[in-house]
Amino acid sequence: MIVTSATYQQTSIVSAELITRDPRNRLLARQSRIRLEAEAIRDSSIQSAGVLSTKIGGRGVYPPQPAGIYVLTQQKKAWPESQGNDRFRRGMYIFFWRSSPYPLMPTFDAPEASVTCTRRSRSNTPLQALTLANDRSFFEFAQLLAEKILQSDATSDTDRIRLAMQRTLARNPTPFEQTRLQAFVDAQKTWYAKNPQHAKTVAPDFLPANWELSDAAAWTALSRVLLNLDEFITRE
Amino acid sequence: MNFPRNRSGSPLSRRQWLQRSASGFGTLALANMLTNDGLAVDEGRRDTQKPFLPRATHFPAKAKHIIYLYMDGAPSHVDIWDPKPRLAKDNGKPFSMKIEPTQFNNIGNTLASPWKFQNYGESGIPCSDLFKHTAQHVDKFAVIRSMTSNFSEHTNANYFLHTGIGVQGRPSMGAWAGYGLGSDCANLPAYVVLNGGLTPPGGLDNFGSGFLPASYQGSVFGASKEPVAYIQRREASAVLQENKLALLKKMDQRDSERLNHEDQIESAIANYELAYRMQNFVPELTDFGSESAAIQNLYGIHAKTKGTAIYARQCLLARRLVEEGVRFIELTCPNVSHDRWDQHGNLLAGHTDNAMAVDQPIAALITDLEQRGLLDETLIIWSAEFGRTPFAQGTNGRDHNPFGFTLWMCGAGIKGGTIHGATDEYGYKAVENKQSIHDLHATMLHLMGIDHEQLTFRFSGRDMRLTDVHGEIIHDILA
Numbered sequence: 001m002i003v004t005s006a007t008y009q010q011t012s013i014v015s016a017e018l019i020t021r022d023p024r025n026r027l028l029a030r031q032s033r034i035r036l037e038a039e040a041i042r043d044s045s046i047q048s049a050g051v052l053s054t055k056i057g058g059r060g061v062y063p064p065q066p067a068g069i070y071v072l073t074q075q076k077k078a079w080p081e082s083q084g085n086d087r088f089r090r091g092m093y094i095f096f097w098r099s100s101p102y103p104l105m106p107t108f109d110a111p112e113a114s115v116t117c118t119r120r121s122r123s124n125t126p127l128q129a130l131t132l133a134n135d136r137s138f139f140e141f142a143q144l145l146a147e148k149i150l151q152s153d154a155t156s157d158t159d160r161i162r163l164a165m166q167r168t169l170a171r172n173p174t175p176f177e178q179t180r181l182q183a184f185v186d187a188q189k190t191w192y193a194k195n196p197q198h199a200k201t202v203a204p205d206f207l208p209a210n211w212e213l214s215d216a217a218a219w220t221a222l223s224r225v226l227l228n229l230d231e232f233i234t235r236e
Numbered sequence: 237m238n239f240p241r242n243r244s245g246s247p248l249s250r251r252q253w254l255q256r257s258a259s260g261f262g263t264l265a266l267a268n269m270l271t272n273d274g275l276a277v278d279e280g281r282r283d284t285q286k287p288f289l290p291r292a293t294h295f296p297a298k299a300k301h302i303i304y305l306y307m308d309g310a311p312s313h314v315d316i317w318d319p320k321p322r323l324a325k326d327n328g329k330p331f332s333m334k335i336e337p338t339q340f341n342n343i344g345n346t347l348a349s350p351w352k353f354q355n356y357g358e359s360g361i362p363c364s365d366l367f368k369h370t371a372q373h374v375d376k377f378a379v380i381r382s383m384t385s386n387f388s389e390h391t392n393a394n395y396f397l398h399t400g401i402g403v404q405g406r407p408s409m410g411a412w413a414g415y416g417l418g419s420d421c422a423n424l425p426a427y428v429v430l431n432g433g434l435t436p437p438g439g440l441d442n443f444g445s446g447f448l449p450a451s452y453q454g455s456v457f458g459a460s461k462e463p464v465a466y467i468q469r470r471e472a473s474a475v476l477q478e479n480k481l482a483l484l485k486k487m488d489q490r491d492s493e494r495l496n497h498e499d500q501i502e503s504a505i506a507n508y509e510l511a512y513r514m515q516n517f518v519p520e521l522t523d524f525g526s527e528s529a530a531i532q533n534l535y536g537i538h539a540k541t542k543g544t545a546i547y548a549r550q551c552l553l554a555r556r557l558v559e560e561g562v563r564f565i566e567l568t569c570p571n572v573s574h575d576r577w578d579q580h581g582n583l584l585a586g587h588t589d590n591a592m593a594v595d596q597p598i599a600a601l602i603t604d605l606e607q608r609g610l611l612d613e614t615l616i617i618w619s620a621e622f623g624r625t626p627f628a629q630g631t632n633g634r635d636h637n638p639f640g641f642t643l644w645m646c647g648a649g650i651k652g653g654t655i656h657g658a659t660d661e662y663g664y665k666a667v668e669n670k671q672s673i674h675d676l677h678a679t680m681l682h683l684m685g686i687d688h689e690q691l692t693f694r695f696s697g698r699d700m701r702l703t704d705v706h707g708e709i710i711h712d713i714l715a
Binding site: 135195230 | 287425438439441447453455466472475486488494496
């Protein structure tokens with residue numbers, strides 16, 4: 001009922017006047033922009049990369065996490081890192097150790113498992129930026145998204161950029177974005193061509209035939225930008 | 237006065253206003269004043285987009301920073317700060333007071349302290365030979381000998397000490413400090429934990445933000461090469477990272493313009509910038525190259541004892557964080573190959589090694605802060621979750637004792653050379669000016685300019701406080 005209502009389907013684009021009159025959107029004259037929950041941020045990244053596992057139920061999974069997490073607990077906990085599709089299950093299936101939750105969770109306001117939660121808070125912190133930018137899992141998702149782009153039947157960079165935007169933001173790039181993204185990809189290609197030793201660690205693992213490593217690495221870089229956008233982690 | 241929450245967004249609903257207008261226009265004026273100073277506005281809706289915006293205090297603060305020296309596992313107060321000649325007299329005899337159940341119930345005889353005590357400074361406050369360096373500063377200390385805890389087991393006692401309640405998942409005192417005061421530091425979060433190697437039983441929850449927004453959780457700096465998680469960029473070169481961030485910022489900004497500078501996107505942009513500053517700043521912060529050899533040696537950075545060298549780094553880093561404006565800094569202990577300060581056996585060797593690790597660095601920290609004029613605005617607290625029994629566990633250990641133990645505070649707003657409270661003649665139970673952990677928290681917040689009864693967060697149907705419904709400020713130790 002709620003999601004099919006006209007009120008819910010409004011745009012979140014807002015005039016300056018409306019912001020002044022109703023900063024907290026109490027009167028519901030627009031849609032509110034809401035940052036996705038911890039689990040959903042991860043799920044969206046995996047979905048964009050096209051590898052989300054839709055398996056329902058079963059045992060908890062153990063996606064990669066930074067070393068040293070259990071330096072901070074009294075007892076070392078087992079974390080048998082999941083392989084294959086289990087790495088791409090939805091966030092709600094990630095095994096939850098109460099004393100040392102998967103770091104993404106507390107960083108993006110997932111509640112404590114030991115107290116009741118009536119409402120999740122939504123904070124905005126530099127640690128969130130660092131997580132999205134540098135976490136190994138998110139890097140892997142970007143590589144997989146790049147792989148998806150390279151494997152597509154798009155024949156020009158223009159089409160590839162459009163595909164990348166569709167997969168991440170579900171819209172086409174504006175002319176401005178198209179130009180900027182193309183310039184970025186070109187600059188990255190040039191850099192990686194000069195530094196081939198780095199291209200190998202950045203490019204997707206499974207390169208379709210006829211792709212240069214340096215070109216492929218540039219598409220991982222582009223994917224990372226798109227997956228780090230505020231628009232990407234926000235329900236508009 | 238606390239104002240109930242309501243949907244209209246004003247501090248008082250019409251009905252409430254009508255109910256209260258009996259007490260005159262003063263109430264209304266007060267509501268307006270409180271709203272303007274930013275403290276009585278709906279705490280649950282505090283601006284989560286700018287979590288560290290410096291905020292007004294309830295009254296002028298003495299302490300801008302707190303350095304919390306957490307003594308993990310619980311040092312024995314009767315062997316350090318609370319000498320009891322009666323223990324020497326009764327040494328080896330059955331303990332003559334009624335004994336409460338202890339953690340292990342392996343009750344031995346009365347156990348004299350193996351250490352000698354001396355009086356230090358003009359105040360003549362006694363301290364055992366375990367803390368010879370730190371004791372040089374006693375004239376600046378308020379030593380509270382009558383602390384008590386509600387829990388005799390580490391995990392619950394740690395939650396109680398850190399969050400004011402003995403269960404998992406509540407906001408840590410450092411999180412409350414950040415929430416209440418914001419931060420003056422542009423490059424780091426408000427609450428930083430310097431991990432020496434040992435993490436308190438109870439884990440990260442001791443440093444958590446609980447029901448407060450995640451921004452306020454403690455950021456744990458490890459002792460490793462990468463002190464902060466995710467701090468190292470994934471890009472092979474700085475140029476590549478700058479290119480990426482420039483594009484990211486440009487696109488986020490376009491989005492922000494489209495949405496009339498929506499606050500949340502502006503914050504996201506700011507956060508990427510802060511994250512980037514942290515990336516550059518943290519390595520600089522942890523590089524002690526700019527510290528003179530004299531300072532490094534004062535702390536014991538190059539000490540042969542590994543534990544001392546680690547804790548020296550933590551203490552020096554703590555001073556540097558104070559200089560950066562970080563609000564709340566907690567130090568955990570290094571691992572000195574005994575089980576923390578938790579000497580259920582082998583008291584002599586265990587306490588000797590633990591004290592060896594922290595004594596010189598703590599003394600140096602106080603000296604250094606003082607000579608830089610920072611001790612006046614920094615509150616240092618040395619404390620554990622409880623104390624230890626004056627009778628033995630087995631033959632040469634001591635068990636947990638929440639009924640009486642010692643902590644000291646020094647620096648901002650503290651009356652130096654003070655001994656407050658007392659335990660009985662054995663040091664078993666606090667008998668004079670008994671203080672609780674809530675009293676400690678109330679006093680800490682008071683020194684930071686916060687009324688502990690006014691700093692609240694709406695959660696689970698009521699206004700939660702660090703001190704719950706307890707807490708008396710310990711006025712005797714205030715300057």
